[in-house]
Amino acid sequence: MIGGQWLIIGKLFFLTLVKIKKVVTFTNPNHSSPITNYKGKLTMKYKGIIFDLDGVICSTDDYHYEAWQKTADSLDIYFDKVINNRLRGISRAESLEIILERYDGKMSDEKKQEVLNYKNDIYLQLLEKMSIKDLDPSVKKTLETLKEKGLKLTIGSSSKNAKPILKKLGLGDFFHDISDGTNIQRSKPHPEVFLIAAALVNLTPKDCLVIEDAHAGVEAAHAGGFDCAAIGDAIDNPLAQYKLNEFEDILKII
Numbered sequence: 001m002i003g004g005q006w007l008i009i010g011k012l013f014f015l016t017l018v019k020i021k022k023v024v025t026f027t028n029p030n031h032s033s034p035i036t037n038y039k040g041k042l043t044m045k046y047k048g049i050i051f052d053l054d055g056v057i058c059s060t061d062d063y064h065y066e067a068w069q070k071t072a073d074s075l076d077i078y079f080d081k082v083i084n085n086r087l088r089g090i091s092r093a094e095s096l097e098i099i100l101e102r103y104d105g106k107m108s109d110e111k112k113q114e115v116l117n118y119k120n121d122i123y124l125q126l127l128e129k130m131s132i133k134d135l136d137p138s139v140k141k142t143l144e145t146l147k148e149k150g151l152k153l154t155i156g157s158s159s160k161n162a163k164p165i166l167k168k169l170g171l172g173d174f175f176h177d178i179s180d181g182t183n184i185q186r187s188k189p190h191p192e193v194f195l196i197a198a199a200l201v202n203l204t205p206k207d208c209l210v211i212e213d214a215h216a217g218v219e220a221a222h223a224g225g226f227d228c229a230a231i232g233d234a235i236d237n238p239l240a241q242y243k244l245n246e247f248e249d250i251l252k253i254i
Contacts, residue, residue, distance in 0.1 A: 044254045046227070047207040048152035050197045053162050053180075055088070055213035055232050056247075057143075057155075058134055058169055060127070067123040068099065071115060077102050088233065089214030091158050091187035092116055120161075127161065132170040142248045143174065151254065152176045156197040156210065158187040176201050188216040191224025198226075211250065212240075229253060 054060045065084045072079035077099060087095040096116055100107060107115075147153055153175050155162055160181035166172050179197035186192045198208050210221035213232035221228035222239040229250060230240035242253055 044149065044151070046151065046209045046254055048154065048176075048198065048201055048203045048209075049146060049250070049254075050154050050156040050179075050194055050208050050210045050226070051175075052089070052210075052212045052214065052217050053155055053157035053159055053165060056211050057139060057171070058130075058136075058165065060130075060165065061088075063123055063126040063129075066126060067119050068095070070122055071119040072099055074118065075103065075115070085233070089158060089188045089212075089216035089220075091181060092120065092160070094187060124161065124164075127165065127168065130165065130168040132168070135169040135171070136247070139247050142250060143171075145251060146254070147174075149254070152201040152203060154178065154197040154201055155180060156194045157181070158184070158193060188214070189219035189223060191220045191226070194221055194224045194226055209250075209253065211244070 051057055054064070061084075064087070065081065068084060068087065069079055079099060079102075083098065086098050093112070093116060096112060096119075100112075143153065155166070155175050155178040157178075157180045159165070162178055162180035162182075163172070166175070166178070177197065177200035179193050179200060181187070183196060184192045194208075194210055195205070198205055205225035206227075208226055210217070210226045210228045212218050212221060212228055212230055213234050215234050215237055218228050218230050218234050218237040218239050227242075228240045229242035229244050230237050231244040231247065234240065235243050235245075244250065
């Protein structure tokens, strides 16, 4: 009888372990698998994703480079792609300050604003070439999948032209909200643009994943307490929690 009791107890213990394994499946923080909740349903690590725009959703780097090149030429300032890479992820005004490092003389604030307007006018003219064809099909499909999963999707970009760019790509009304250069005082690497993006959809930094391709953006995400997935030029940034070889790799994380 005693042996039979122990056999029954052993079976119950085994079944309990199996049930626990099915109910509470935690993952390594650095692993991309989802977490299973107490009801056995898959839950996602994040409630929202904040995307940088240029270099992540689309590429306007060539347009920026051409506009800054023409602006620098008009001031007789040397400019190349190495200098252009220093402008990634920061504001237009801060970009101009970098370009002016090679300027022979002192420029007034009034003249600086004139130069900034000149650059932006060229850039906007170049953006007229953009269309829905500039949105990679894999990016569109991934965004739609993320939205279907119930994630809140926002833009966190220092660009003041984010809205017209998204409209050109056919994404004018796609995102839940947009935080960009028109509603921030401090650009990346300050985290303000991401903090606002999260607040716009009533989420905290720990609830959001930031997708960035610029080192300044990764630094901003880190400073704001966000997890970050780096892609493109910033893929090897040690502050990023994840590396994305392709945009659709986001689906492996959430």
